[in-house]
């Protein structure tokens with residue numbers, strides 16, 4: 001029989017590259033803390049104390065297997081912090097998940113929606129669910145960010161439609177924020193006082209995930225060092241953070257040392273400082289939140305309502 005664990009338990013995605021590696025280092029260095037990460041393939045390293053379980057977010061089957069393994073390994077022990085940070089920075093119409101959904105929508109949104117729903121019953125009372133979003137979900141900040149839900153296009157992208165390229169990214173980050181808002185509204189979450197937080201790391205200039213091509217990485221590197229410092233002079237939300245800084249701030253959010261005021265769930269780094277702005281108008285629309293929840297449930301094969 002698996003013994004109950006008295007350590008703080010953290011389960012994380014997106015810990016193997018980008019600023020998430022700094023978040024992981026920071027969390028893994030905390031005393032009395034057990035960290036489990038989901039990671040795909042081989043060739044990524046983690047601090048020696050960290051447990052690694054295979055997870056490919058581009059496959060809902062893999063997400064289910066990951067959740068089952070986490071539950072089996074934890075036994076009676078609950079998760080104190082579920083930290084969903086993985087993401088890709090956009091995809092073309094032809095790039096699809098194992099189940100045939102648009103890759104960015106599937107990896108960034110559907111997989112994390114499914115994972116959060118599967119693991120919610122195993123989150124401890126007073127625990128925390130953190131989902132990394134982006135201020136790029138918000139049209140006043142990023143002009144091409146969605147002004148309406150276009151779920152069919154995001155799930156089944158067409159050439160040059162809103163489900164491709166950087167548009168697919170802004171749409172998926174909107175979904176992350178709306179999902180966080182929906183989880184925060186659940187009766188079960190409120191009754192068990194689970195804290196739900198959506199996090200915007202600001203621009204870090206990092207695109208180091210293994211999906212990014214060398215050309216894309218070089219382009220980002222160049223833009224990060226030339227264009228964004230100039231834009232940042234006039235637009236504070238475009239001021240670059242280092243991956244180390246954003247990673248440490250995310251660790252603070254996960255560990256609860258950085259917390260939004262009561263009634264707010266969005267932590268956004270602006271010039272490196274945590275601010276607590278309103279999510280976009282569309283993100284706050286409850287009808288749209290409910291629609292996203294319902295249609296996502298159908299896409300991942302879960303009932304719309306939470307079970308007893």
Ligand SMILES: NC(=O)c1ccc[n+]([C@@H]2O[C@H](COP(=O)([O-])OP(=O)(O)OC[C@H]3O[C@@H](n4cnc5c(N)ncnc54)[C@H](OP(=O)(O)O)[C@@H]3O)[C@@H](O)[C@H]2O)c1
Nearest residue numbers: 014016017018019056057058086087134203204208209210
């Ligand atoms: N960087 C920014 O400026 C910025 C700004 C706003 C929001 N964000 C958000 O912050 C998060 C991290 O961004 P980042 O720039 O640090 O990204 P990154 O360097 O590209 O790292 C992304 C992480 O997600 C993992 N991942 C990607 N696809 C996966 C899959 N199919 N299965 C399992 N894991 C997968 C990667 O794993 P591998 O190591 O295997 O590639 C990596 O650990 C993302 O959610 C992103 O949308 C970033």
